[in-house]
Amino acid sequence: xxxxxxxxxxxxxxxxxxxxxxxxxxxxxxxxxxxxxxxxxxxxxxxxxxxxxxxxxxxxxxxxxxxxxxxx
Numbered sequence: 001x002x003x004x005x006x007x008x009x010x011x012x013x014x015x016x017x018x019x020x021x022x023x024x025x026x027x028x029x030x031x032x033x034x035x036x037x038x039x040x041x042x043x044x045x046x047x048x049x050x051x052x053x054x055x056x057x058x059x060x061x062x063x064x065x066x067x068x069x070x071x072x
Contacts, residue, residue, distance in 0.1 A: 032052065034048045035047055036048065
């Protein structure tokens with residue numbers, strides 16, 4: 001019950017994070033920066049330069065290709 005309650009409470013935050021990640025991937029990463037919105041209303045947004053050549057890329061594993069509907 002606690003897990004269901006937590007999932008219900010954080011669903012909007014998860015949706016907002018997904019939108020922010022997509023925005024960074026589509027608009028800011030091609031320009032070599034990551035955008036962080038202001039932490040509070042009236043605050044300042046932050047833009048951090050990144051080097052795509054030095055970015056961490058995890059090695060593919062056998063668990064990356066899990067079929068939909070599979071539990072384990």
